[in-house]
Structure formats: C-alpha cells, structure tokens
Amino acid sequence: MLNRKVFSALGGLLAAVPALAYESSYNMPMGVTAIAREVHGLHMQIFWVCVAIAVAVFGVMIYSIVAFRKSNGAVPDRTLLHSTKVEVIWTIIPVAILIFMAVPAAKTLVKMEDTRNAELSVKVTGYQWKWQYEYLGKGVSFYSSLATESNYARQLNSGVDVTKVKDYLLDVDNAMVVPVDTKVRVLLTGNDVIHSWWVPDFAVKKDAIPGFINEAWFKVDTIGRYTGQCAELCGRDHGFMPIVVNVVSKEDFAKWLAAQQQATKAATTTAPAAPAAAAL
Amino acid sequence: MAHADTHDHHDHKPTGIGRWLFATNHKDIGTMYMVFALVMFFIGGAMALGIRAELFKPGMQFFDPGFYNSLVTSHALVMIFGAVMPAFVGLANWMIPLQIGAPDMALPRMNNYSFWILPFAFTLLLSSFFTAGGGPAGGWTLYPPLSLQAGDSFPLTIFAIHMMGASSIMGAINVIVTILNMRAPGMSLLKLPLFCWTWLITAYLLIAVMPVLAGAVTMLLTDHYFGTSFFNPAGGGDPVMFQHIFWFFGHPEVYILILPAFGIVSEIIPTFSRKPLFGYDAMVYATASIAFLSFIVWAHHMFTVGMPLSGQMFFMMSTMLIAVPTGVKVFNWTTTMWKGSLSFEPPMLFALAFLFLFTIGGFSGLMLAIAPADFQYQDTYFVVAHFHYVLVPGAVFAIMAGVYYWLPKWTGHMYSMSLAKWHFWVSTVSVNVLFFPQHFLGLAGMPRRIPDYSTQFTDWNMVSSVGGFVFGFSQLLFVAVIWQSARGGAKASDKVWEGTDPAGLEWTLPSPAPYHSFETAPEIH
Structure with a gap:
C-alpha cells in the first residue's frame, strides 16, 4: 500500500534525526528491543507532527502580533466574524492527522500486548x-x-x-x-x-x-x-x-x-x- | 440590623467584620474568594519551592522522604482546590452578574456558605501536617492501598475533600441558576458572553463529578475504619476500581480547571484586537464537545494498569479526539487577532502567553494520548511538565489575565502598567525556565514524585529550580499591583480599556462597579 510506504519512509526519516541525540539527557532513549525502537519512532513522529503544527499555528499568531499592531496603524476588520469554510477545514485536517497517528500507534500497541510464546x-x-x-x-x-x-x-x-x-x-x-x-x-x-x-x-x-x-x-x-x-x-x-x-x-x-x-x-x-x- | 435604610443607595454597605462574615453581596463574596485563592496560591507555592529546593541537586538536603511526599501531595490539593478553583469561582461571582445584567447571584446565602466552608476545609487539610505520621503523603490522587497507610492525617484529608466538594457543588448550582434565570431581557443563550458560557458548562461538570469524588473518598474512609473492602484485594476488592472512579472525576476536573480560563481569554483577545470574537457559535459548541468528551477519556491516566487491549484502544482514540475541539478554539483565537488592531496591555500579554504556552501543553497532551509512547511518559517528569504547562501558564495565567482585565472595574483605579508588565515578563520567562526542562527530565527517564535522583538528571533539575524560585518570588509583584490598585491611583473610566466598546455589559457600569448594580435590568438589543 502506498500509504504504508510513505508513512514508513517518513517515519524512518523522522527517526533518523534524533539518532544524534542518543543517551542524551533530553530525549527518550532509543532502547534495545524492537518494540522500544518502534515506541521511540512513534514518539519522534508525534513530536515532529506537533512541531509542524506549532510552526504553522505559532507562525500565524506571531505574524498577527507583528502585522496587526494598533501602534502601526492597523485598522480592525470588524466583519471577520465567521466562515463555515475555514471552520470545516480546520476541523477536518486535525482529524486526518489524528488518524495518521492512531494507525501505527494501534499496531504497536497490539504487539506490546502479545505476551504469547515467551521463552x-x-x-x-x-x-x-x-x-x-x-x-x-x-x-x-x-x-x-x-x-x-x-x-x-x-x-x-x-x-x-x-x-x-x-x-x-x-x-x-x-x-x-x-x-x-x-x-x-x-x-x-x-x-x-x-x-x-x-x-x-x-x-x-x-x-x-x-x-x-x-x-x-x-x-x-x-x-x-x-x-x-x-x-x-x-x-x-x-x-x-x-x-x-x-x-x-x-x-x-x-x-x-x-x-x-x-x-x-x-x-x-x-x-x-x-x-x-x-x-x- | 439596618432596617431603616433598606431603600438604600447604590453604595450602601454593611460595615465591619459583619460585612464579610454575613456577606451576601456577590462582589464581596467574589473578593473573598479571590483573596482566599491568592493566599492559597502562596501557601501552595511555598510547598513547591520546598520541593524545588530539595531537587536542586542530588542527595537528600532538607527533608525526610516521607515529608517530601506530603509536600507533593498537599501542593497539588492546595493549588487545585484552594487556588485555581476558588479563583475561578471568585471571578464568576464578580463577573457573571455584571455580564448578564443581574443584580446579584441567584442564591446569595448559599453563596456565603459555599465560601465560608473553604477556610475551614483548608485549615483541616493543613493541620494534618501536625498529626502523628505527618500530612497526607499518598499523592493527591489518593490511590489505595497506599493512601490507606496514612496516619491521622487520613480522616482530616478526606473530610477536607468532602467540604471542598460541597462548596464547589453549591458554587456550581449558584452559577447555573443565575445564568439560566437572571439574564437581562433579550440576552438569549447565544448572546451570552463566553466567560458565562464556559462557566455554565463547567458548573454542570462540577455537579456531575464532585459527588463521584465524594463517593470514592468515602469508600476509602470505610475501607480504613469500618472494615469494608472496596479497594482491598484481600477482601475481594479492587484497587484499580478506585483509579477508574477517581479519574472519572479527575478528567472532567481537568476541564473544570481550564474551561473558565478559555472563557476569560475569549473575552480579552477580542477587546485588545478591537474586533469581535471569531466563530462565537463554534466556540460554544467546542466547549460543549470538550465537556462531553471529558467523560469518556478518563482511563488515559491509567494506561499502565493493565487494561484489556480494546480498552486501551478506546481510550487512546477518544483522547486524541479532544485535540479537535481544542484546536478549533486555538484557531478561533488566532483568527480573532487576524486583521485586528492589537495593543499589548497586561491582560492581553497574559492572554497571549496563555495562547502560546497552553498550546504547548496541548501538544504534550497529544503525545501522551499515544498509548505505546505513554508507557514511556507515564509517571515521569514529562507528565509533570505537561500538566504544569496547562495549569500554570494555562489556567493561572488566564486568571491573572482576568484579574488585570477587570481589576480597574473592581477598584475604580488603574494600576501601574509598567509594574504589571514587569510581572508578566519575569513570570513568563521564569515559568518556561521552570517547566520546559522537565520535559527533558521525563524523557530521559526521571520518575515523578521522587525526592532524590541519580546524577545524570542534575543539570536540568538545577535549571528548573532556579526558574521555580524566580517565578515564585515574581508573584510578589502581582500582589504589589493589586495592592496599589486597591489603595488608589488614576481614576479608571467606565470602559477602562479603549477596545471594550461595545462588548460586555460590565463596561456600561461606572468604575468601580457600584455595590448594588443592575437593580433595573438593562435592555439588550
């Protein structure tokens, strides 16, 4: 499935970045089991998703704070009250991101709970x-x-x-x-x-x-x-x-x-x- | 008493201690709540500084580990039930009648009672430090069997929690009855200011979950003293059941601590953007969705207890869903600023800090929702960092923003803007120095609620402690600003802020708001 390939490629890329930060005093250890590395991958994946959202949202906030200052003579647009279109968009995009996150998390969870065939x-x-x-x-x-x-x-x-x-x-x-x-x-x-x-x-x-x-x-x-x-x-x-x-x-x-x-x-x-x- | 002048003037007040002991005026009761919350904020803060002092470097410096656990436990109980919740109730008392055009709260005597329970509840709680065995040391979550090992502090803590719960329920009933029955003619529910909306929903949450907490702690009490075995496996009980009941209360409680903060921020950002709130209806529905979801996510606090796989899946997915309505709120606030005309008075500064830093807490919350990763985060400093981000630069900053916003309306005096800005900048920088490194500590493997740590955690703990002490002492500036404004200063206009035209009935009243306001209901068009 294409989705899976894209996802694993992205996951690999994301996991590679923190590889520099092993044994660090500020990040989760990579671990010494396959599951631990998967968990670390999930952790880094959700972390980078959060960073991406933060860049977008904080970017707009900072832009607003800089661009729409009263001291710079900004005039408020008091007609901007509501927009069904943007509200639908910013509800659907987060849902899509969450599904993107939930699927690999659920898979790892299933593996973690499988205690069969212990030696x-x-x-x-x-x-x-x-x-x-x-x-x-x-x-x-x-x-x-x-x-x-x-x-x-x-x-x-x-x-x-x-x-x-x-x-x-x-x-x-x-x-x-x-x-x-x-x-x-x-x-x-x-x-x-x-x-x-x-x-x-x-x-x-x-x-x-x-x-x-x-x-x-x-x-x-x-x-x-x-x-x-x-x-x-x-x-x-x-x-x-x-x-x-x-x-x-x-x-x-x-x-x-x-x-x-x-x-x-x-x-x-x-x-x-x-x-x-x-x-x- | 004083029957001769019942046709009183606006500023007739009872005098002396009786004014406060027998207070039925919403403004007086609101003031008492706020002052009480401030005192508790400093008591809880002193405990936090004790914790940060002990953790400044590895090795035991000051306390016995048992006493350290008492500090951790009491810090949480005092801050949650003593500082943040009463501060919100105080703001509700002051502002709800002013915002809906009502002369007072609907049930003034119950209002008095719900306040006066609190000093007794906290006297009881804090006096437990002087009992045999010291203060409560099992964590504010009171998990049995550990909490049942407590000494004489146990019944005092339980009874104090009962009293706090009773007070909260009475406060909640008052808010609901006031908002549903006493709105000025013409103020339909979808014209209600958002602070009132968020409080209305919060009040329903309080009524729904406070009895659950009362039930849980009563079961602890009977397990301890009356031979029941609700939570004792030796008698057929189940210690995990307590956690389910506790978090069925505890998760809505989290939203009780943040929804009114959303309301305050939704008032302030439009004012200082000089532009109405974007997506008012969506804000109301998002608040209601968050409240609903808060009832079906509780076990994400318990991913490590060994739930069935299907249970973990359900609670992981439902928890992630909360990000959607919370995101809607953040986007609406941001869009409110878009194409606005922004100015940066102290209330706006605190609201903006809330916006950024609460969002950071939201991100770590999303990370914690991922169950497999949560196994690594659970009960570490990562969780400590997460909930302090949503509670300190989240709830507490929103309260401070609200105080700075409405203080001139309460006292009639403007306060020192430069002092308040100093308070803002020192607090905002230090709160990040305090809590941000705790993310690193948690990820690197430091468990929470430990009095001593292995040496690789030293550096970030030192940074965090320095931030803690700066943050703690910078709150004295807050007291100084309030004190100055209460004592005098430049006269505040009715509108106080340039941007408040025309939003909010409170700005149609003189500053200070007269002792009796809206004796005749205003007309809303």
Whole structure:
C-alpha cells in the first residue's frame, strides 16, 4: 500500500534525526528491543507532527502580533466574524492527522500486548521498597534492593558527595539477569501497595498491583546493563527501589542460573533470597 | 440590623467584620474568594519551592522522604482546590452578574456558605501536617492501598475533600441558576458572553463529578475504619476500581480547571484586537464537545494498569479526539487577532502567553494520548511538565489575565502598567525556565514524585529550580499591583480599556462597579 510506504519512509526519516541525540539527557532513549525502537519512532513522529503544527499555528499568531499592531496603524476588520469554510477545514485536517497517528500507534500497541510464546517467565513482585524476582519453573528467587553504598549516601546529612557514588540510586545488590535475544515475559504483582516496573530501554512500564497479575514482555538484542526505577508512588522510599537488569549471552545466563540453583540448594534456611554469587 | 435604610443607595454597605462574615453581596463574596485563592496560591507555592529546593541537586538536603511526599501531595490539593478553583469561582461571582445584567447571584446565602466552608476545609487539610505520621503523603490522587497507610492525617484529608466538594457543588448550582434565570431581557443563550458560557458548562461538570469524588473518598474512609473492602484485594476488592472512579472525576476536573480560563481569554483577545470574537457559535459548541468528551477519556491516566487491549484502544482514540475541539478554539483565537488592531496591555500579554504556552501543553497532551509512547511518559517528569504547562501558564495565567482585565472595574483605579508588565515578563520567562526542562527530565527517564535522583538528571533539575524560585518570588509583584490598585491611583473610566466598546455589559457600569448594580435590568438589543 502506498500509504504504508510513505508513512514508513517518513517515519524512518523522522527517526533518523534524533539518532544524534542518543543517551542524551533530553530525549527518550532509543532502547534495545524492537518494540522500544518502534515506541521511540512513534514518539519522534508525534513530536515532529506537533512541531509542524506549532510552526504553522505559532507562525500565524506571531505574524498577527507583528502585522496587526494598533501602534502601526492597523485598522480592525470588524466583519471577520465567521466562515463555515475555514471552520470545516480546520476541523477536518486535525482529524486526518489524528488518524495518521492512531494507525501505527494501534499496531504497536497490539504487539506490546502479545505476551504469547515467551521463552522465560519471571514473576516480579513489588514490595515497600524492593523488588523480588522469581524465575518460574527454575527454582530461583531473590530480592533486589538499593545497593548499600547508594543507600548510605542518600540518607539525610550523610555527608557523602553523591556525585562520587557509582551509579547513585541506580544500583542494586542482586540484579535481575536475563538472556539476550530471548522473549522474556514478566508477571507483575504487588505485595503491599501499587508499584510500577519500568525499564526505559525496554519500553516496558507496567503496574505491579496487589491482587492482580499483569503481564509484559521484552526481547533484548544487545548485551548490557539496563536500569530503571519504580514509577508509581509507593510510599516513603519510592525513589529508592531501582531496577537493574543484566542482559547476558545465553551461555552466561545458563551458567548464572545453575549457580543460583546451586546456591539455593546449599542454603540451609527456607529464605527465598539467595545471595547472588555470580560474577555477572 | 439596618432596617431603616433598606431603600438604600447604590453604595450602601454593611460595615465591619459583619460585612464579610454575613456577606451576601456577590462582589464581596467574589473578593473573598479571590483573596482566599491568592493566599492559597502562596501557601501552595511555598510547598513547591520546598520541593524545588530539595531537587536542586542530588542527595537528600532538607527533608525526610516521607515529608517530601506530603509536600507533593498537599501542593497539588492546595493549588487545585484552594487556588485555581476558588479563583475561578471568585471571578464568576464578580463577573457573571455584571455580564448578564443581574443584580446579584441567584442564591446569595448559599453563596456565603459555599465560601465560608473553604477556610475551614483548608485549615483541616493543613493541620494534618501536625498529626502523628505527618500530612497526607499518598499523592493527591489518593490511590489505595497506599493512601490507606496514612496516619491521622487520613480522616482530616478526606473530610477536607468532602467540604471542598460541597462548596464547589453549591458554587456550581449558584452559577447555573443565575445564568439560566437572571439574564437581562433579550440576552438569549447565544448572546451570552463566553466567560458565562464556559462557566455554565463547567458548573454542570462540577455537579456531575464532585459527588463521584465524594463517593470514592468515602469508600476509602470505610475501607480504613469500618472494615469494608472496596479497594482491598484481600477482601475481594479492587484497587484499580478506585483509579477508574477517581479519574472519572479527575478528567472532567481537568476541564473544570481550564474551561473558565478559555472563557476569560475569549473575552480579552477580542477587546485588545478591537474586533469581535471569531466563530462565537463554534466556540460554544467546542466547549460543549470538550465537556462531553471529558467523560469518556478518563482511563488515559491509567494506561499502565493493565487494561484489556480494546480498552486501551478506546481510550487512546477518544483522547486524541479532544485535540479537535481544542484546536478549533486555538484557531478561533488566532483568527480573532487576524486583521485586528492589537495593543499589548497586561491582560492581553497574559492572554497571549496563555495562547502560546497552553498550546504547548496541548501538544504534550497529544503525545501522551499515544498509548505505546505513554508507557514511556507515564509517571515521569514529562507528565509533570505537561500538566504544569496547562495549569500554570494555562489556567493561572488566564486568571491573572482576568484579574488585570477587570481589576480597574473592581477598584475604580488603574494600576501601574509598567509594574504589571514587569510581572508578566519575569513570570513568563521564569515559568518556561521552570517547566520546559522537565520535559527533558521525563524523557530521559526521571520518575515523578521522587525526592532524590541519580546524577545524570542534575543539570536540568538545577535549571528548573532556579526558574521555580524566580517565578515564585515574581508573584510578589502581582500582589504589589493589586495592592496599589486597591489603595488608589488614576481614576479608571467606565470602559477602562479603549477596545471594550461595545462588548460586555460590565463596561456600561461606572468604575468601580457600584455595590448594588443592575437593580433595573438593562435592555439588550
């Protein structure tokens, strides 16, 4: 379909412009999943549509402010009261723009909601104020809390220069570990209040609600360390329950999983939290 | 009291404290609403400066995180229910009777009651800071289960919200009854000034949704104290149901906060363009469409709660539709200026800033409507930037524009144009320094409602805080202008502004408007 070609060409063009702005402190990250890149594309597309409308509308406003000044002797045209023609036009054009926006957005939304055929399922539970990760069917489960160094530095009057703390507020004791190129499904719930699990690079943000199980998925194509934070106000330490996901090769993941299972077995207590000894 | 001179002259007034406590005059009640709103604006603003001070740099500088959450929560409640809504009701009280040629509001004693509830409601709300556990800290949205963890502040907050709601409903009833019954002979509904039209529609929204909020917070109350489980999953309840009920109130509430602003701007732009409003009928219908749509878009505040796909689709599409009538309004204002004869007195400056900056808020709103992208924006500073753009240079600037427009009619004195222009320029520059960088923070990944942040967000937070302090202190200029105008100054003419001929009945009255006006209804031709 011609429309689709035009659209994807335009989308590609628009997405190329912000490519310069990666890892910037003023724009959405491009992300490391196909979905995240699509979301980034939608974001840039709607952004440029807004810029185009702004140029047109603000242009007319600024022109009016400059051209029709009383101090320049402008005489008002008091007959300009109403025009069915322009009013119909400026109703229809926005509707067309909205349809142009809604179609690709709806398509992406359908993909985001398709959690079928996941290769790994991890149940994520939000607590005040930490996360629990349970690898379903793998016998691995642990808690993930703010790293000690950050936690010390963030106390009122700690006297620590937080700019010297490595990954201040974005570091945890036990990171979630997932394999690369694998469709991972997360099942989200809350133990006490509502939390929200958000990793910007995956374009995944879903609420973890007590009594509910929400689903989301991601398939990361780049090995690396990705961070996020709780995105729903959940009480006093809402700002201090970060998310760290280490994306590793499938072999490294198998090793990590085996080590975790070993550690769980070795633990004499029934506590679910096993120390993550892995070097990952 | 004073039965001897009931055949009073125009400027007979009750004296002393009784004039205010037992006030039934729409002008006195309007003044009290406005002064109350201004006081609340500064209290809420002080809280905002506390927030911006803490966020100036990473690390915890001043507050306990729990207290920070109380500041965030109370800042919102005070600004929404204490500053913006009462300011609009104050303007309605002052201007609706003057604009429709009525001697007063239809229900003057209820008018008194609806005002006097407010100081008590806010005393209750603010006193909760001194209870065990501190002020309300679960966010103004009061989402359970978190809001149910509150200490003794909880019942105080709930009861304060009940009182604010009751006050708003009474104010709304008064506006509706006044506009529908007390228009001067000959003023058909489609001759109604747009400020009255937008307020009429706002009043219907208030009556429709305030009871919904009251119901939601009452359910919270019974969940907390009487063992019900409306929102408690352990008892078979549903915490997401609260969010649906809350936002069924909350989204129309957003329009309650902006429709009267549309009305004010629709009065001011024609005056200073010396040209009637373009597309009056379209403006009325657009306002009504926005009000209708506001009831079917609520769950766009909840895209991340895990709604069914079809639900997300519906709320995405319906939300995008709102851009159409809102666009019509912006185009009509712009066309009103087209081929006009523009001058730039302070009310016009604020109306123009509204036009530009509210539109920016509209753009970010359109971006937020795109559900897949919203997953990235939701609960970040991008949302904070969005709603502050529509509420501060949107609603608040429109209120300031209205005050600068009608102040000489109220006091009888012109105010210092140069001081007001200083107020305008400092406010407009600083409000952008304050809020524009918050778009960047949100996109780069900073969640909202956090007291501390990782170090990559430092630069824009510093910029934003500097803007915040300049904006906050520049509002003292606003007080100075109002104070001067109330105390004296050059006599204002009846028409006040050169462009007000012939629009608006309020300009046919002397300045200041006499204490009792339109005792005989004017004729409209």
